[in-house]
Amino acid sequence: MKCRSCDSAIIEFFSLGQMPLVNSFLKKEKIVAEKKYDLSVGFCSECYLVQLINTVPPEELFRNYIYFSSTSKFFLEHCKKLAEELTKRLKLNKESLVLEIASNDGAQLQAFKDLGIKILGVDPAVNIAEVANKKGISTMAEFFNYDFAQKLTREKGIQADLIFGANVLAHVPEIVDFVKGVKLALKATGTAVFEFPYLKGLMEKKFDTIYHEHVFYYSLIALINLFKKADLEIYDVEMTPMQGGSLKIFISHPNNFKISENIESLVSEELKSGFDKIETYRKINEQVKVLKNELIDLLKKIKAEGKTIAAYSAPAKGNILLNYFGVNNNYLDFIVDKSEAKQGLYTPGTHLLVYSPEKILKDKPDYLLILCWNIATEIVEQLKEYQETGGKFIVPIPEVKVI
Ligand SMILES: [Zn+2]
Known part of the structure; x- marks a missing residue:
């Protein structure tokens, strides 16, 4: 298998074996026909990108998705706070357009809409996009990629002041094509903000973020290399508690914003922690084994x-x-x-x-x-x-x- 960003060889370091699709809940009669797929993770020593060895076609994963984000009160509050924070920081106003990629049922866009900002969502899950549209959150039921961005900008003349995506950057196998689409759909003065589980979690026994939807497990050093490929620049990074530990990155066309000191400090922290070395990742195997034994021993004791x-x-x-x-x-x-x-x-x-x-x-x-x-x-x-x-x-x- 070749690296999805730079085409170098990937080295496998952790495997969960054959796993079912963990968002595909089953009707009783479908249980016998349930499919399983390999779930193994590897590391590219050229661009530092951690990624799945084998992927499941996105069509199979996302077209009929069961997750509705608005179910959690905690999440709705998070959406509201984030919309306020980004509106203030990026000086968005009534003329601004927010494009959310993988907008789900529109909870985050609703929060921007409430602030009087123009919104547009794109999400491949046809059933969920329908729910969003019914609620008045304009949502296109498509995959975001370079072709889509071309349609948006060249045919419809739409470019966004803010492109936002939570838990999408890790989900797209054709990631270089995706970031090139971001480049195209982003206004000259615009900012793209992505939030996704931080790779560091894997080293803290949070191995359960590994599933077929998550093709990538990002470090900042890998992301800098990736966005450079599309002539985009990461100008700030923040840690957030989402999903048990996430990164939020701010991206623009080059030389538009002052590069935050957060970038250099996180890069040096990652290098100190060995995020550029395969040996660091191999340690996950032992840590997860210890965790498993502890939990199973406890459950056995309780049952006994x-x-x-x-x-x-x-x-x-x-x-x-x-x-x-x-x-x-x-x-x-x-x-x-x-x-x-x-x-x-x-x-x-x-x-x-x-x-x-x-x-x-x-x-x-x-x-x-x-x-x-x-x-x-x-x-x-x-x-x-x-x-x-x-x-x-x-x-x-x-x-x-x-x-
Ligand atoms: Zn690579």
Whole structure:
């Protein structure tokens, strides 16, 4: 396999083996036909890009996506704050256009619209784009790439003051074509902002961010090389708590903005941590093994005491953990998720029927395994009543702990 950015050879360093598509929840009759795909990660020692060895065609992954972003209150607040912050920083006004790539059901764009700014969304999931359009969030049901950007700019004369994308940069196999599209669709004075899980998480046992949708695991040193290919410049970088640790990068046409000191300081931190060396990445294997043993020992102990365990929420990362660690109905009594789109369906690979969270207070399991560990504090807060009646929580990542 060749590097998707620079065409050099990739060296594999971690493999989860054959995994199901963790966002493809199943109807009972579809369980027998469920497909699995290799899930292995490699490193390019030329441009430092960490990436999947094999990918699944985007058409198969994103055309009928089940994730509706507006389900979390925490997320909606985040959208509002981000819109305010970017509007102020980039001096957006009523004449400005925000183009969001992978805009999902339009939660982030709604926040910009509320501030009186013009918006346009693009998202390949036809079913979700339809939901957005019905809510008055203009959304084109397409993949963003160079061809699309050409259509937008040359045929329709549209260029954006802000191009925004959360959790999309990691999802696009044809990444060079994608960043060239960004170059084309961005106004001369515009800024593109992307937010995505930071590669550092992999070194902190957050291996469950590895799934087929995530083709890339970015460090800043790799991103600088990537954007240079499209004649774009990263002028600032921030760390955010999203997805258990993300980076937010600010991009412009070259020499438009003063380069922030954050860039140099993060680059030197990454080099100090060995993000440019394959040996650094190989350590993940041992760390994940230790984590797995700790969690499985705990679950075994609880079951041996005759107690019950349910899983709280079935996010993509949770399904990776369940599948890779072999946690299914051998340990779990049931699983719940707030998203109505998932309820009544079976989890990928582990085939657990997804219930509504109401079942927790009804059945009162002794333990709740929080699979959306990145928002564990919010979950514990929401489930106070469960905790007050004796329920306990297990947080599996980055350290196994019982609350
Ligand atoms: Zn490369």
